[in-house]
Amino acid sequence: MYYGPDQAQIHHTRFGDLAADAARLLIARLHASGLTDGHVTDLGCGSGILAAALLQAGYAVAGIDISADMIDLARTNAPAGSFTIGSVHDAELLPSDGVTATGEVLNYATDPRAGLDAFSELAVRVFAALGPGGVFLLDVATPGRNLGMNPRHVFHDHDSWMLGMHATEDGARLDRRIVILMREPDGRYRRVDEHHVLMLYDVPDVVTALESVGFTVEARAAYTVATASTPVSGWAVFAATKPR
Numbered sequence: 001m002y003y004g005p006d007q008a009q010i011h012h013t014r015f016g017d018l019a020a021d022a023a024r025l026l027i028a029r030l031h032a033s034g035l036t037d038g039h040v041t042d043l044g045c046g047s048g049i050l051a052a053a054l055l056q057a058g059y060a061v062a063g064i065d066i067s068a069d070m071i072d073l074a075r076t077n078a079p080a081g082s083f084t085i086g087s088v089h090d091a092e093l094l095p096s097d098g099v100t101a102t103g104e105v106l107n108y109a110t111d112p113r114a115g116l117d118a119f120s121e122l123a124v125r126v127f128a129a130l131g132p133g134g135v136f137l138l139d140v141a142t143p144g145r146n147l148g149m150n151p152r153h154v155f156h157d158h159d160s161w162m163l164g165m166h167a168t169e170d171g172a173r174l175d176r177r178i179v180i181l182m183r184e185p186d187g188r189y190r191r192v193d194e195h196h197v198l199m200l201y202d203v204p205d206v207v208t209a210l211e212s213v214g215f216t217v218e219a220r221a222a223y224t225v226a227t228a229s230t231p232v233s234g235w236a237v238f239a240a241t242k243p244r
Contacts, residue, residue, distance in 0.1 A: 002110050003067035006180050006192045010161060012047035012073055017227040019046060022102045022237075023053035025223040026137045029239060030059075030098055033133035038097035041129070042081075043088040044105025048074030051081045059098070064091045066110050087111040089118055093129035101138040104235075107174075107198040114199050120209040127213045132244040136215065138237070139223075143171045143200050145234030159183070174198040203236050215240035 003011065030036070037058045042051050045063025047070055054061050061081040065071050066088075074083045084091075088101065089111050106119055126136050146152045146169035154165040162181040167174060176196040181189040203219055210217045220237040222230050 002194060002196070003070055004192060004194065005069045005072075006161070006182050007178070007194055008047060008067060008069040008073055010163060010180065011070075012049070012077075014156070014158070015229045016047065016049045018223070018229040019049040019102055020053060021223040021225065021227050021230075022100065022137060022139070023050045023057075025237075025239065026050075026098055026100060026135060027054065027057050028224075029135045029137070029241070033097075033135065033241070033244075035097040035131075035133060035135075038131075039094060040098040040100065041091070041093055041096045043091055043099065043101040044103055044108075045074050045081075045083060046070050046103055048076075048078035048081060048083070050100060050102060051083075052078040054098075055080050062094065064088060066108075087113075089113050089122060093125050095131065096129050097131060097134050099126045099130060099134070099136045101136075104139060104141045104198060106138060107141045107200065109173075109197040109199055116199075116201060116205055116209065119201070119206070120212075123209050123215070124213050127215060127242060130242045132242060134242045136210070136238075136240040136242075138240075140201050140206055140236060140238070141174060141198050141231075142203055142234050142236055143169075145169060145174050145198070145200060145231065147233055162189075169200070172200055174200055200234075206236070206238060210238060210240045214242065216243055217241075 042063035051061040152167045156163040166177045178194040180192040218239045
């Protein structure tokens, strides 16, 4: 299972601050390019937090996510957006002023094509879809995402759920084995298991892939500020602009 209903809801309520922060940076960059309205394509749109912020700022948004449960949330949280279930590597890229790929979506190996080659091919399509001054905003997991621990164990305890993660990294791949315990109305817990695989990319390789198609690239340690969900290592943000 990949971001089923329980994990999707947990991600929305507990880790949505990162998407909200990404929206702030994207809106600022678009405004700086004189693009105060227009169209944004949200690759790996998740529960629609970023889309909702962009819609409120006056942009039209089309999103795609491989998780049907995330798409259900996005349609509820950002009803004015247009959302599709599918792989980001198959997304139709309409002419856009901005394209986003947040939450390590381009690392996830839910699609067997995931990797630097697929990333480079997508960068070509994104560049072609963007108009002059358009912005491609993304983040990726990099070697060291496991904070130097192998394995790494994480535990979250909340009133209605508990989540445990066992993560291993070999420098090129990160495996996260996740167990979620959801509290039922009668007090008993229901178990959900997920296995997430991420391919890890080096920052210089990402910059090269983006610059080679014509983007001007800024690599950053965070979107605007470090939020509660901003990784402390093994992660980078890229703000890539199509020159005028």
